[in-house]
Amino acid sequence: MSDELKKGLEGVLVAESDLSYIDGDEGRLVYRGYTIEDLAREASYEEVLYLLWHGELPTESELETFASAMAEERAVDDAVLETVRDLAEADEVPMAALRTAVSELSAFDDAADGEDPTDREANLAKGKRITAKIPTVIAAFTRIRDGAEPVAPREDLSHAANFLYMLNGEEPDDVMEDVFDQALVLHADHGLNASTFSAMVTSSTLADLHSAVTSAVGTLGGSLHGGANQNVMEMLKEVDESAKDPVQWVTDALDNGKRVAGFGHRVYNVKDPRAKILSEQSEELGEAAGDTKWYEMSVAIEEYMAEEKGLAPNVDFYSATTYYQMGIPIDIYTPIFAMSRVGGWIAHVLEQYEDNRLIRPRARYVGPTDQTFTPIDER
Ligand SMILES: CC(=O)SCCNC(=O)CCNC(=O)[C@H](O)C(C)(C)COP(=O)(O)OP(=O)(O)OC[C@H]1O[C@@H](n2cnc3c(N)ncnc32)[C@H](O)[C@@H]1OP(=O)(O)O
Ligand SMILES: O=C([O-])CC(=O)C(=O)O
Numbered sequence: 001m002s003d004e005l006k007k008g009l010e011g012v013l014v015a016e017s018d019l020s021y022i023d024g025d026e027g028r029l030v031y032r033g034y035t036i037e038d039l040a041r042e043a044s045y046e047e048v049l050y051l052l053w054h055g056e057l058p059t060e061s062e063l064e065t066f067a068s069a070m071a072e073e074r075a076v077d078d079a080v081l082e083t084v085r086d087l088a089e090a091d092e093v094p095m096a097a098l099r100t101a102v103s104e105l106s107a108f109d110d111a112a113d114g115e116d117p118t119d120r121e122a123n124l125a126k127g128k129r130i131t132a133k134i135p136t137v138i139a140a141f142t143r144i145r146d147g148a149e150p151v152a153p154r155e156d157l158s159h160a161a162n163f164l165y166m167l168n169g170e171e172p173d174d175v176m177e178d179v180f181d182q183a184l185v186l187h188a189d190h191g192l193n194a195s196t197f198s199a200m201v202t203s204s205t206l207a208d209l210h211s212a213v214t215s216a217v218g219t220l221g222g223s224l225h226g227g228a229n230q231n232v233m234e235m236l237k238e239v240d241e242s243a244k245d246p247v248q249w250v251t252d253a254l255d256n257g258k259r260v261a262g263f264g265h266r267v268y269n270v271k272d273p274r275a276k277i278l279s280e281q282s283e284e285l286g287e288a289a290g291d292t293k294w295y296e297m298s299v300a301i302e303e304y305m306a307e308e309k310g311l312a313p314n315v316d317f318y319s320a321t322t323y324y325q326m327g328i329p330i331d332i333y334t335p336i337f338a339m340s341r342v343g344g345w346i347a348h349v350l351e352q353y354e355d356n357r358l359i360r361p362r363a364r365y366v367g368p369t370d371q372t373f374t375p376i377d378e379r
Contacts, residue, residue: 005364010266014359015200019052019347020189024267029274031189032056040277045159045184045340046070049131052189052347053124066128067158073132074153074162076101076140077108081150084137088144095221098335101137102217105130106210117208118353126209127346134342135159138335139166146329160184163339167328175288176326179281183319186274187337189344190315191267195220199345203352204359216345217338223261226341229333231261232320236297237330246297247304254309262317263305271312278318285325294321 006012021030029036032051039048043057046067050058058066076084083104087097111126140150143166151166160181164172172180190196198219199212220226239249250260265272279298286292298313298321305311323333 003364008266009361014192014197015351016355017191017348017351018055019344019351020191022191022267024265024269027268027270027273027276029190029272036186036273037277040182040185043185045181045188045343048185048188049343052343053127053350068155070128070132070159071153071155071157071162073129074136074155076105076133076136080104080108080133080137081140084141084150085144088141091145093221094138094141094145094331094335095217095227095338097141098134098137098338099214099217099221101141102130102134103210103214105133105137106208109210111208117203117206118356120350120353123209123346123350123353127342127350130210130213131342131346132159134339135163136166138332138339139163141335142167142329142332143169164326179285179322179326182277182281183322183336184340186277186315187319187340189341189347192348194222194225195341196345196348199349200352201359203349204356206356209346209349212349213342213345216341220338220341221334226316226334226337228261228314229316229320229323229337230330232316233324233330233333235261236294236321236324239297239301240293246300250301250304251308260301260305260311262313262320263309263311265312265314268312268314272314274315275313275318278315278322279313282318282321282325285322289325294324 018032020032022028031039031048032055034051034057043051047058047063050063050066080101084097084101087100092100109126109129111122115122136153143150148169151169153162153166157165157171158177158181161172161177164176164180192200195216199216202212202215203209223231239246242249244252253260279295282298283292283295286295298318302313302317305313320333323336324330328336
Protein backbone atom coordinates (compact mmCIF):
# COMPACT_ATOMS: atom_id res chain seq x y z
CA MET A 1 0.00 0.00 0.00
CA SER A 2 1.53 3.36 -1.10
CA ASP A 3 1.73 6.18 1.43
CA GLU A 4 2.23 8.83 -1.25
CA LEU A 5 -0.31 11.58 -0.70
CA LYS A 6 -2.04 12.93 -3.82
CA LYS A 7 -3.92 16.00 -2.69
CA GLY A 8 -7.09 16.44 -4.72
CA LEU A 9 -6.37 12.96 -6.18
CA GLU A 10 -4.36 14.71 -8.88
CA GLY A 11 -3.23 12.29 -11.56
CA VAL A 12 -4.54 9.24 -9.69
CA LEU A 13 -6.04 6.54 -11.91
CA VAL A 14 -9.04 4.96 -10.20
CA ALA A 15 -10.98 3.31 -13.01
CA GLU A 16 -11.02 2.19 -16.62
CA SER A 17 -13.57 3.90 -18.82
CA ASP A 18 -14.35 3.94 -22.53
CA LEU A 19 -16.56 7.02 -22.37
CA SER A 20 -14.39 10.10 -22.86
CA TYR A 21 -10.71 10.71 -23.51
CA ILE A 22 -8.97 13.99 -22.73
CA ASP A 23 -5.53 14.95 -24.02
CA GLY A 24 -4.72 17.87 -21.75
CA ASP A 25 -1.58 18.90 -23.64
CA GLU A 26 -3.12 18.83 -27.09
CA GLY A 27 -6.51 20.22 -26.05
CA ARG A 28 -8.35 17.22 -27.40
CA LEU A 29 -11.60 15.68 -26.17
CA VAL A 30 -13.35 12.64 -27.63
CA TYR A 31 -16.46 10.74 -26.61
CA ARG A 32 -16.08 7.05 -27.44
CA GLY A 33 -13.50 7.92 -30.09
CA TYR A 34 -15.45 10.72 -31.79
CA THR A 35 -14.01 14.23 -31.57
CA ILE A 36 -15.99 16.83 -29.74
CA GLU A 37 -15.72 19.07 -32.83
CA ASP A 38 -17.43 16.48 -35.05
CA LEU A 39 -20.07 15.69 -32.43
CA ALA A 40 -20.88 19.36 -31.75
CA ARG A 41 -21.22 20.06 -35.47
CA GLU A 42 -22.94 16.88 -36.60
CA ALA A 43 -24.76 15.18 -33.72
CA SER A 44 -27.72 16.15 -31.56
CA TYR A 45 -27.64 15.86 -27.77
CA GLU A 46 -29.97 12.84 -28.00
CA GLU A 47 -27.54 11.16 -30.42
CA VAL A 48 -24.65 11.80 -28.03
CA LEU A 49 -26.67 10.39 -25.12
CA TYR A 50 -27.31 7.25 -27.13
CA LEU A 51 -23.59 7.04 -27.94
CA LEU A 52 -22.60 7.41 -24.29
CA TRP A 53 -25.20 5.00 -22.93
CA HIS A 54 -25.18 2.35 -25.67
CA GLY A 55 -21.59 2.52 -26.90
CA GLU A 56 -22.23 3.40 -30.53
CA LEU A 57 -23.90 6.02 -32.67
CA PRO A 58 -27.57 5.18 -33.32
CA THR A 59 -29.06 4.47 -36.71
CA GLU A 60 -31.86 6.82 -37.77
CA SER A 61 -34.56 4.48 -36.50
CA GLU A 62 -32.72 3.75 -33.23
CA LEU A 63 -32.40 7.48 -32.65
CA GLU A 64 -36.05 8.08 -33.45
CA THR A 65 -37.16 5.38 -30.99
CA PHE A 66 -34.74 6.57 -28.31
CA ALA A 67 -35.53 10.27 -28.63
CA SER A 68 -39.29 9.84 -28.74
CA ALA A 69 -39.26 7.48 -25.74
CA MET A 70 -37.32 10.13 -23.82
CA ALA A 71 -39.61 12.95 -25.00
CA GLU A 72 -42.60 11.02 -23.62
CA GLU A 73 -41.02 11.21 -20.16
CA ARG A 74 -40.71 15.01 -19.97
CA ALA A 75 -43.68 15.75 -17.71
CA VAL A 76 -43.02 15.73 -13.97
CA ASP A 77 -45.44 14.68 -11.27
CA ASP A 78 -47.62 17.43 -9.75
CA ALA A 79 -46.07 16.87 -6.34
CA VAL A 80 -42.60 17.61 -7.75
CA LEU A 81 -43.96 20.72 -9.46
CA GLU A 82 -45.43 21.84 -6.14
CA THR A 83 -42.04 21.43 -4.48
CA VAL A 84 -40.44 23.38 -7.31
CA ARG A 85 -43.05 26.12 -6.81
CA ASP A 86 -42.37 26.27 -3.06
CA LEU A 87 -38.62 26.46 -3.66
CA ALA A 88 -38.96 29.15 -6.32
CA GLU A 89 -41.26 31.21 -4.12
CA ALA A 90 -38.79 30.82 -1.24
CA ASP A 91 -36.01 32.17 -3.51
CA GLU A 92 -34.00 28.97 -3.26
CA VAL A 93 -30.72 28.90 -5.17
CA PRO A 94 -31.46 27.17 -8.54
CA MET A 95 -28.88 24.40 -8.11
CA ALA A 96 -30.20 23.63 -4.62
CA ALA A 97 -33.74 23.55 -6.01
CA LEU A 98 -32.62 21.18 -8.76
CA ARG A 99 -30.85 18.93 -6.25
CA THR A 100 -34.00 18.72 -4.13
CA ALA A 101 -36.25 18.09 -7.13
CA VAL A 102 -33.99 15.37 -8.56
CA SER A 103 -34.08 13.63 -5.21
CA GLU A 104 -37.88 13.90 -5.10
CA LEU A 105 -38.21 12.54 -8.65
CA SER A 106 -37.24 9.17 -7.26
CA ALA A 107 -40.40 9.04 -5.15
CA PHE A 108 -42.52 9.20 -8.30
CA ASP A 109 -40.35 7.02 -10.51
CA ASP A 110 -41.90 3.83 -11.83
CA ALA A 111 -38.94 1.75 -10.76
CA ALA A 112 -40.08 -0.70 -8.14
CA ASP A 113 -38.62 -0.32 -4.66
CA GLY A 114 -36.22 -3.06 -3.82
CA GLU A 115 -35.18 -3.73 -7.41
CA ASP A 116 -31.51 -4.47 -8.03
CA PRO A 117 -29.90 -0.99 -8.12
CA THR A 118 -27.33 -2.22 -10.64
CA ASP A 119 -29.85 -3.58 -13.20
CA ARG A 120 -28.59 -2.10 -16.48
CA GLU A 121 -31.89 -2.13 -18.39
CA ALA A 122 -33.80 -0.65 -15.45
CA ASN A 123 -31.13 2.03 -15.08
CA LEU A 124 -31.20 2.91 -18.77
CA ALA A 125 -34.96 3.45 -18.49
CA LYS A 126 -34.58 5.35 -15.25
CA GLY A 127 -31.75 7.42 -16.75
CA LYS A 128 -33.99 8.36 -19.65
CA ARG A 129 -36.67 9.53 -17.23
CA ILE A 130 -34.27 11.57 -15.10
CA THR A 131 -32.65 13.17 -18.16
CA ALA A 132 -36.04 13.97 -19.70
CA LYS A 133 -37.42 15.57 -16.53
CA ILE A 134 -34.48 17.75 -15.44
CA PRO A 135 -35.14 20.42 -18.13
CA THR A 136 -38.81 20.55 -17.08
CA VAL A 137 -37.79 21.16 -13.47
CA ILE A 138 -35.30 23.91 -14.40
CA ALA A 139 -37.70 25.71 -16.73
CA ALA A 140 -40.62 25.52 -14.29
CA PHE A 141 -38.45 26.79 -11.42
CA THR A 142 -37.17 29.71 -13.49
CA ARG A 143 -40.59 30.76 -14.74
CA ILE A 144 -42.26 30.58 -11.32
CA ARG A 145 -39.36 32.46 -9.74
CA ASP A 146 -39.78 35.14 -12.42
CA GLY A 147 -43.53 35.42 -11.77
CA ALA A 148 -44.83 33.30 -14.65
CA GLU A 149 -46.54 29.93 -14.82
CA PRO A 150 -44.69 26.81 -16.02
CA VAL A 151 -45.08 25.84 -19.65
CA ALA A 152 -45.86 22.15 -20.21
CA PRO A 153 -43.26 20.20 -22.20
CA ARG A 154 -43.90 19.23 -25.82
CA GLU A 155 -43.00 15.84 -27.24
CA ASP A 156 -42.57 17.06 -30.82
CA LEU A 157 -39.51 19.22 -30.09
CA SER A 158 -35.89 18.22 -29.62
CA HIS A 159 -34.41 18.10 -26.11
CA ALA A 160 -32.72 21.49 -26.74
CA ALA A 161 -35.71 23.19 -28.41
CA ASN A 162 -38.19 21.90 -25.86
CA PHE A 163 -36.15 23.36 -23.00
CA LEU A 164 -35.96 26.80 -24.63
CA TYR A 165 -39.69 26.55 -25.40
CA MET A 166 -40.52 25.71 -21.77
CA LEU A 167 -38.21 28.48 -20.55
CA ASN A 168 -39.42 31.27 -22.84
CA GLY A 169 -42.94 30.18 -23.71
CA GLU A 170 -42.10 30.25 -27.40
CA GLU A 171 -40.26 27.98 -29.79
CA PRO A 172 -36.63 28.95 -30.43
CA ASP A 173 -35.51 29.71 -33.97
CA ASP A 174 -33.16 27.25 -35.68
CA VAL A 175 -30.02 29.21 -34.74
CA MET A 176 -30.88 29.27 -31.03
CA GLU A 177 -31.84 25.59 -31.04
CA ASP A 178 -28.59 24.68 -32.75
CA VAL A 179 -26.36 26.79 -30.48
CA PHE A 180 -28.05 25.36 -27.40
CA ASP A 181 -27.93 21.80 -28.68
CA GLN A 182 -24.20 22.19 -29.34
CA ALA A 183 -23.70 23.48 -25.80
CA LEU A 184 -25.48 20.40 -24.47
CA VAL A 185 -23.27 18.13 -26.58
CA LEU A 186 -20.12 19.92 -25.37
CA HIS A 187 -21.00 19.52 -21.69
CA ALA A 188 -22.23 15.92 -21.79
CA ASP A 189 -19.15 14.14 -20.48
CA HIS A 190 -15.63 14.87 -19.27
CA GLY A 191 -13.81 11.96 -17.72
CA LEU A 192 -13.72 11.76 -13.95
CA ASN A 193 -14.54 15.37 -13.21
CA ALA A 194 -15.63 16.03 -9.61
CA SER A 195 -19.38 15.66 -10.09
CA THR A 196 -19.00 12.46 -12.12
CA PHE A 197 -16.64 11.06 -9.52
CA SER A 198 -19.16 11.94 -6.84
CA ALA A 199 -21.83 9.97 -8.74
CA MET A 200 -19.39 7.06 -9.01
CA VAL A 201 -18.59 7.13 -5.30
CA THR A 202 -22.30 7.08 -4.46
CA SER A 203 -23.07 4.26 -6.87
CA SER A 204 -20.05 2.27 -5.68
CA THR A 205 -21.89 1.73 -2.39
CA LEU A 206 -24.69 0.15 -4.48
CA ALA A 207 -26.91 3.16 -3.82
CA ASP A 208 -29.44 3.77 -6.60
CA LEU A 209 -29.21 5.98 -9.70
CA HIS A 210 -31.30 8.86 -8.29
CA SER A 211 -28.98 9.03 -5.28
CA ALA A 212 -25.93 9.11 -7.54
CA VAL A 213 -27.40 11.89 -9.71
CA THR A 214 -28.47 13.84 -6.62
CA SER A 215 -24.89 13.66 -5.25
CA ALA A 216 -23.56 14.80 -8.61
CA VAL A 217 -25.90 17.81 -8.83
CA GLY A 218 -24.72 18.89 -5.39
CA THR A 219 -21.09 18.52 -6.45
CA LEU A 220 -21.45 20.33 -9.78
CA GLY A 221 -22.78 23.49 -8.12
CA GLY A 222 -19.51 24.56 -6.46
CA SER A 223 -17.57 27.53 -7.83
CA LEU A 224 -14.46 25.47 -8.62
CA HIS A 225 -16.54 23.23 -10.90
CA GLY A 226 -19.79 23.89 -12.82
CA GLY A 227 -20.71 26.89 -10.67
CA ALA A 228 -17.96 28.81 -12.47
CA ASN A 229 -20.11 29.57 -15.54
CA GLN A 230 -22.47 31.76 -13.50
CA ASN A 231 -19.47 33.43 -11.82
CA VAL A 232 -17.91 34.21 -15.20
CA MET A 233 -20.95 36.17 -16.35
CA GLU A 234 -21.29 37.94 -13.02
CA MET A 235 -17.63 38.91 -13.27
CA LEU A 236 -17.98 40.20 -16.85
CA LYS A 237 -20.99 42.28 -15.82
CA GLU A 238 -19.02 43.69 -12.92
CA VAL A 239 -16.16 44.55 -15.28
CA ASP A 240 -18.62 46.27 -17.59
CA GLU A 241 -20.29 48.22 -14.81
CA SER A 242 -16.94 49.24 -13.30
CA ALA A 243 -16.07 51.11 -16.51
CA LYS A 244 -12.51 49.86 -15.92
CA ASP A 245 -10.44 48.36 -18.66
CA PRO A 246 -11.04 44.55 -18.43
CA VAL A 247 -7.32 43.86 -18.14
CA GLN A 248 -6.99 46.35 -15.29
CA TRP A 249 -10.01 44.83 -13.57
CA VAL A 250 -8.51 41.34 -13.79
CA THR A 251 -5.07 42.57 -12.68
CA ASP A 252 -6.66 44.14 -9.59
CA ALA A 253 -8.64 40.96 -8.88
CA LEU A 254 -5.49 38.82 -9.11
CA ASP A 255 -3.53 41.30 -6.98
CA ASN A 256 -6.24 40.89 -4.35
CA GLY A 257 -5.66 37.13 -4.37
CA LYS A 258 -8.85 36.31 -6.29
CA ARG A 259 -9.20 33.58 -8.89
CA VAL A 260 -10.58 34.46 -12.30
CA ALA A 261 -13.61 32.28 -12.96
CA GLY A 262 -13.47 30.26 -16.15
CA PHE A 263 -9.67 29.87 -16.17
CA GLY A 264 -7.46 26.96 -15.24
CA HIS A 265 -8.15 23.27 -15.30
CA ARG A 266 -6.91 20.15 -13.58
CA VAL A 267 -6.37 18.28 -16.86
CA TYR A 268 -5.93 20.84 -19.66
CA ASN A 269 -2.62 22.67 -19.94
CA VAL A 270 -3.90 24.50 -23.03
CA LYS A 271 -7.23 26.01 -24.10
CA ASP A 272 -10.13 23.66 -23.48
CA PRO A 273 -11.38 22.49 -26.92
CA ARG A 274 -14.95 23.15 -25.79
CA ALA A 275 -14.03 26.76 -25.04
CA LYS A 276 -12.76 27.10 -28.62
CA ILE A 277 -16.13 26.08 -30.02
CA LEU A 278 -18.09 28.14 -27.52
CA SER A 279 -15.97 31.23 -28.18
CA GLU A 280 -16.97 30.97 -31.84
CA GLN A 281 -20.61 30.70 -30.79
CA SER A 282 -20.23 33.70 -28.52
CA GLU A 283 -18.65 35.76 -31.29
CA GLU A 284 -21.29 34.77 -33.83
CA LEU A 285 -24.16 35.60 -31.48
CA GLY A 286 -22.57 39.00 -30.81
CA GLU A 287 -22.14 39.67 -34.52
CA ALA A 288 -25.73 38.66 -35.24
CA ALA A 289 -26.93 41.07 -32.56
CA GLY A 290 -24.58 43.82 -33.80
CA ASP A 291 -22.73 44.01 -30.47
CA THR A 292 -19.58 41.99 -29.82
CA LYS A 293 -18.81 43.73 -26.50
CA TRP A 294 -18.96 40.57 -24.37
CA TYR A 295 -16.87 38.58 -26.79
CA GLU A 296 -14.23 41.29 -27.05
CA MET A 297 -14.05 41.69 -23.29
CA SER A 298 -13.61 37.92 -22.95
CA VAL A 299 -10.84 37.83 -25.56
CA ALA A 300 -8.96 40.66 -23.81
CA ILE A 301 -9.12 38.74 -20.52
CA GLU A 302 -8.12 35.49 -22.22
CA GLU A 303 -5.03 37.10 -23.78
CA TYR A 304 -4.00 38.70 -20.51
CA MET A 305 -4.47 35.49 -18.48
CA ALA A 306 -2.38 33.54 -21.01
CA GLU A 307 0.46 36.09 -20.93
CA GLU A 308 0.51 36.85 -17.23
CA LYS A 309 -0.59 33.61 -15.59
CA GLY A 310 -0.13 30.99 -18.29
CA LEU A 311 -3.77 30.01 -17.75
CA ALA A 312 -6.24 29.21 -20.53
CA PRO A 313 -10.03 29.35 -20.52
CA ASN A 314 -12.05 26.29 -19.61
CA VAL A 315 -15.53 25.37 -20.87
CA ASP A 316 -17.21 27.77 -18.44
CA PHE A 317 -15.56 30.90 -19.78
CA TYR A 318 -17.31 31.16 -23.14
CA SER A 319 -20.50 29.27 -22.30
CA ALA A 320 -21.30 32.25 -20.06
CA THR A 321 -21.48 34.87 -22.82
CA THR A 322 -23.07 32.37 -25.18
CA TYR A 323 -25.98 31.82 -22.78
CA TYR A 324 -26.13 35.51 -21.88
CA GLN A 325 -26.56 36.53 -25.50
CA MET A 326 -29.31 33.90 -25.80
CA GLY A 327 -31.19 35.77 -23.05
CA ILE A 328 -30.87 32.93 -20.51
CA PRO A 329 -30.96 34.05 -16.85
CA ILE A 330 -27.46 33.94 -15.36
CA ASP A 331 -28.32 31.87 -12.29
CA ILE A 332 -29.51 28.90 -14.35
CA TYR A 333 -26.27 28.44 -16.29
CA THR A 334 -25.12 25.77 -13.84
CA PRO A 335 -28.46 23.93 -13.83
CA ILE A 336 -28.15 23.90 -17.64
CA PHE A 337 -24.71 22.33 -17.23
CA ALA A 338 -26.39 19.66 -15.06
CA MET A 339 -29.11 19.19 -17.69
CA SER A 340 -26.39 18.10 -20.11
CA ARG A 341 -23.89 16.41 -17.77
CA VAL A 342 -26.57 14.11 -16.38
CA GLY A 343 -25.96 12.04 -19.52
CA GLY A 344 -22.30 11.56 -18.56
CA TRP A 345 -23.10 10.92 -14.90
CA ILE A 346 -25.48 8.14 -15.87
CA ALA A 347 -23.02 6.62 -18.35
CA HIS A 348 -20.29 6.52 -15.69
CA VAL A 349 -22.66 5.07 -13.09
CA LEU A 350 -23.58 2.32 -15.56
CA GLU A 351 -19.85 1.59 -15.99
CA GLN A 352 -19.35 1.63 -12.23
CA TYR A 353 -22.16 -0.89 -11.64
CA GLU A 354 -20.77 -3.15 -14.42
CA ASP A 355 -17.47 -3.63 -12.60
CA ASN A 356 -18.12 -2.32 -9.12
CA ARG A 357 -15.77 -2.07 -6.21
CA LEU A 358 -16.46 0.22 -3.25
CA ILE A 359 -14.57 3.51 -3.69
CA ARG A 360 -12.83 4.19 -0.44
CA PRO A 361 -9.48 6.03 -0.32
CA ARG A 362 -7.53 6.83 2.83
CA ALA A 363 -6.31 9.95 4.59
CA ARG A 364 -2.91 10.16 6.22
CA TYR A 365 -3.72 10.60 9.89
CA VAL A 366 -1.81 13.54 11.36
CA GLY A 367 -3.62 13.90 14.72
CA PRO A 368 -2.58 12.63 18.13
CA THR A 369 -2.83 8.92 18.92
CA ASP A 370 -2.35 8.67 22.67
CA GLN A 371 -4.53 11.26 24.41
CA THR A 372 -5.73 10.58 27.94
CA PHE A 373 -9.52 10.90 28.15
CA THR A 374 -10.76 13.57 30.59
CA PRO A 375 -14.36 13.12 31.83
CA ILE A 376 -16.65 16.00 30.82
CA ASP A 377 -17.04 17.45 34.35
CA GLU A 378 -13.25 17.71 34.65
CA ARG A 379 -12.61 19.59 31.36
C1 LIG B 1 -16.42 22.58 -15.71
C2 LIG B 1 -15.31 22.79 -14.82
O1 LIG B 1 -15.34 22.35 -13.70
S1 LIG B 1 -14.00 23.64 -15.41
C3 LIG B 1 -13.34 24.47 -13.96
C4 LIG B 1 -14.25 25.56 -13.51
N1 LIG B 1 -13.69 26.31 -12.39
C5 LIG B 1 -13.19 27.54 -12.52
O2 LIG B 1 -13.16 28.11 -13.60
C6 LIG B 1 -12.71 28.19 -11.24
C7 LIG B 1 -11.35 28.83 -11.42
N2 LIG B 1 -10.33 27.82 -11.61
C8 LIG B 1 -9.75 27.19 -10.54
O3 LIG B 1 -10.01 27.48 -9.37
C9 LIG B 1 -8.73 26.08 -10.82
O4 LIG B 1 -8.05 26.34 -12.01
C10 LIG B 1 -9.38 24.69 -10.88
C11 LIG B 1 -10.20 24.43 -9.62
C12 LIG B 1 -10.28 24.56 -12.09
C13 LIG B 1 -8.28 23.62 -11.01
O5 LIG B 1 -7.66 23.54 -9.80
P1 LIG B 1 -6.30 22.73 -9.54
O6 LIG B 1 -6.01 21.79 -10.61
O7 LIG B 1 -6.40 22.19 -8.15
O8 LIG B 1 -5.22 23.86 -9.61
P2 LIG B 1 -4.75 24.76 -8.40
O9 LIG B 1 -5.92 25.30 -7.65
O10 LIG B 1 -3.73 24.00 -7.60
O11 LIG B 1 -4.05 25.95 -9.16
C14 LIG B 1 -2.71 25.90 -9.65
C15 LIG B 1 -2.15 27.32 -9.66
O12 LIG B 1 -2.84 28.11 -10.62
C16 LIG B 1 -3.51 29.19 -10.01
N3 LIG B 1 -4.84 29.29 -10.59
C17 LIG B 1 -5.58 28.25 -11.03
N4 LIG B 1 -6.73 28.71 -11.55
C18 LIG B 1 -6.72 30.04 -11.39
C19 LIG B 1 -7.63 31.05 -11.73
N5 LIG B 1 -8.79 30.76 -12.31
N6 LIG B 1 -7.31 32.32 -11.44
C20 LIG B 1 -6.12 32.62 -10.86
N7 LIG B 1 -5.21 31.69 -10.52
C21 LIG B 1 -5.51 30.43 -10.79
C22 LIG B 1 -3.60 28.84 -8.53
O13 LIG B 1 -3.67 29.96 -7.71
C23 LIG B 1 -2.33 28.05 -8.34
O14 LIG B 1 -1.26 28.96 -8.24
P3 LIG B 1 -0.09 28.73 -7.18
O15 LIG B 1 0.54 27.41 -7.57
O16 LIG B 1 0.79 29.90 -7.37
O17 LIG B 1 -0.76 28.65 -5.86
O1 LIG C 1 -13.00 17.78 -15.94
C1 LIG C 1 -13.05 18.60 -15.02
O2 LIG C 1 -12.36 18.52 -13.96
C2 LIG C 1 -13.96 19.76 -15.09
C3 LIG C 1 -14.59 19.93 -16.42
O3 LIG C 1 -14.02 20.53 -17.31
C4 LIG C 1 -15.88 19.31 -16.66
O4 LIG C 1 -16.43 18.68 -15.76
O5 LIG C 1 -16.41 19.47 -17.77
